[in-house]
Amino acid sequence: MDTQESSPINDSEVTIIDVSEEDEKLKAIEENLIQEENSDNPEDEQEKKEYFVDKNVSLCLDCLLKWINDYLNTQYLDTMFTILFGTFSMILCIVLASDAKPEMVPFEIVPINLGKKEKLARQLSIFFTFVSFITENMLLMRVVLCLSFGIGIIANFLSPPPIDFSFVVWNFLILLINMKHVSIICYSKRHITFDPSRELIYTTIFHKLMSRNDYQQLMTNSLIRTIRKGRYYVNIEDSCDNLTILISGKMRKTDTKNKVSWVKEVTFIDSPEFIMQNKSYGQKFNISFYAETECKILLWPREMINELLAKEKEMKSVLLAALGIDVSYKVFILDVVK
Secondary structure (H helix, E strand, O other): OOOOOOOOOOHHHOOOOOHHHHHHHHHHHHHHHHHHHHOOOHHHHHHHHHHHHHHHHHHHHHHHHHHHHHHOOHHHHHHHHHHHHHHHHHHHHHHHHOOOOHHHOOOOOOOOOOOOHHHHHHHHHHHHHHHHHHOOOHHHHHHHHHHHHHHHHHHHHHOOOOOOHHHHHHHHHHHHHHHHHHHHHHHHOOOOOOOHHHHHHHHHHHOOOOOHHHHHHHOOOOEEEEEOOOOEEEOOOOEOOEEEEEEEOOEEEEEOOOOEEEEOOOEEOOHHHHHHHHHOOOOEOOEEEEEOOOEEEEEEEHHHHHHHHHHOHHHHHHHHHHHHHHHHHHHHHHHHHO
16 A cells, blocks of 8 residues: 655745734724824815815805895885985985085085086086986987086086086087987987888888888888789799788688688788798798789898898897797687688
8 A cells, every 4th residue: 555755844835924913014004094084284174174164155155045035026126226215315305405504414514506507517417317317218318418418518617717628528528429329319210201012011010010210121122023813923832932921912822732711911921931941941832822813012032131131130030020920820810710
């Protein structure tokens, strides 16, 4: 029977682990971590302070916004303004009256001396400036400002010499600016007459939406055409190349289901197609327009009116509003017919 001899154990191959040393290392690591946590690092302390400051500021702002939302609204602000305005108006009246009776004011103030022309002129100048701030009419505001700065110039010349010439020049420049605005507003509000067809369109469609001056600009590239009786103005699948208004005549509208309706005089013929053309290029008609009688129309070529509306953003908004009203009317009529 063969016997196997066990090989002798080499001491170099055996690693002896000292458990006590490992425990000491772990304890040292824990102590270092605790020391780091408890150490007073200036940078860490600064970051903590900044964090708490930001947090406190954020809480204060949140509380302030909540208070404003809960207790402040337009009504309260209007009431506060009325109280302040009334209070200071009374103070102003007392101060002005104190020129005759100084004992009305419990403390000494510089006398106004309304008896002197230059003092009276200065007060009138300030008064007209005040009036300009409370008016909502732009023309009236500009006129009153002209009076204010004009009187301000007079007040300077009435004052004892030497004259503050820089003040006079400033007042004169502001006076010129306001006079220019008064001229522009008056010119834009002048009465412009149009031919009977365009006048009818203005009074029926546009008079509540734009001034005559703007309407004149809108009519710059418009054309008036006549469609003979028995002819189609637009047929199904034709492209939408114009924006058109029926001035007079009887025009029949037929859709793809042969449903017949009639175009009302002094309304847009192709308002839905024009609006959709702005959304998707190459809009086609799905209805036809047939002249039962001789029809008179006003039209804008699409390229020309698009060029105008690209320059005049406000006019574009007004025209789209008019088109929207027209489309709403057409939808309402369709609902009634159904």
